[in-house]
Amino acid sequence: MQTIDKNLIQRIGNDAVREAQKKSLENGIPNVYSKNGVHYFQLPDGTITMDNPFEKGKLKERLDELTK
Numbered sequence: 001m002q003t004i005d006k007n008l009i010q011r012i013g014n015d016a017v018r019e020a021q022k023k024s025l026e027n028g029i030p031n032v033y034s035k036n037g038v039h040y041f042q043l044p045d046g047t048i049t050m051d052n053p054f055e056k057g058k059l060k061e062r063l064d065e066l067t068k
Contacts, residue, residue, distance in 0.1 A: 028044050028059075030042055030043050030053050030054075041053055
């Protein structure tokens with residue numbers, strides 16, 4: 001039976017998450033993080049905010065279209 005290198009699996013997972021985050025920002029979709037139950041949004045321009053960009057403006061319009 002083959003031994004699984006847990007560090008390798010962790011590195012692969014971390015790389016995949018970073019790539020997904022990068023692609024989201026490139027497509028104009030904020031990354032969302034939570035710390036102690038508080039949501040933080042990283043906007044495509046690099047700004048970090050606690051204001052939910054999905055509640056107003058273009059992102060709300062896009063979200064509404066997708067969830068019809």
